[in-house]
Amino acid sequence: MSILLPTARIRSFALAPRLFSGNQEGALGGADLPVPRMGDRWSAIVNTAQLRQNADGLALVAALTMATTLDARMPVQQPHVPQLPFGSAPVVDGTDQGGSSIRVRGVPAGTVLEAGRYLSLLHFGVHHVHMIAQPTIVAASGVVTISLWPMLRFLSIDGERVYLDTPMIEGKLVGFDGGARFIRNRIDPFEFSIVERS
Incomplete structure (x- = not known):
């Protein structure tokens, strides 16, 4: 189970690749060769703005505290990306797809x-x-x-939901070990990360 984190008072959000791929150095001056691996994935680095000790600030701190023993889930911030028409619900089209592409159905034509x-x-x-x-x-x-980048890390199942408008990153919460610092009626800004497990 993952805890959905509120997005109020988030100052910055960045996705960073976690690479398990690499390069094989060429022998005796030969060409270096890329070695792609299917374990590449993402982590989100999140910074908060100044928080107040109100409902929004306390809800974020409470969700982060619970996520320290569970996992965290948060929307991927991508402003200025056109949204699909209301009611669109794309899904995976076909089982056992792998590699660097996936077939999807239910996306509006055009x-x-x-x-x-x-x-x-x-x-x-x-x-x-x-x-x-x-x-x-x-x-x-x-x-x-x-x-897709990175390549799929599992074989697809027909009908699985594909989130094009509201993608979520989900995984281990890192960097909230010290908790939040309360000073009078505010909560100082802090940083945390969500690291995909698989």
């Missing part, structure tokens, strides 16, 4: 999916973040193959 847009795949109840690697326009059928 939708432009920009490179750099984030999405999350809800796999067995856990969100997994990916970035769209190449721009594409959805065909009239509403089915589209999306190029």
Whole structure:
């Protein structure tokens, strides 16, 4: 179970890749070779603004405190990304897909999916973040193959939900060990991270 973190008074949000891929150095001056691995994933680095000791501030501190023994879930901040029409609910189209692309159905025809847009795949109840690697326009059928980075870390299941508008990052909470510092009627700004487990 993950705790959904409130987003009030978040000053900055950044996604950073956690790389398990690498490079194999060339022998005797030969070319270096990239070694992609399917364990690459994301962490979110979050900074708060000044918080007050009001309902918003206390709700964030309470959620973070509970997430220290569970996991944290938070929306991926991507302003200026066009939203899908109301009622759209894209899902994975086909079982046992893997690699660096995934086929999705239920996306409105003509939708432009920009490179750099984030999405999350809800796999067995856990969100997994990916970035769209190449721009594409959805065909009239509403089915589209999306190029992803990093590559999938599991085999897909038909009908799993794909969050294009409100992707979530989910995983271990890091950096809240010291808690929040209360001074008079405010809570000092602090930083924490959410690190994908798989």
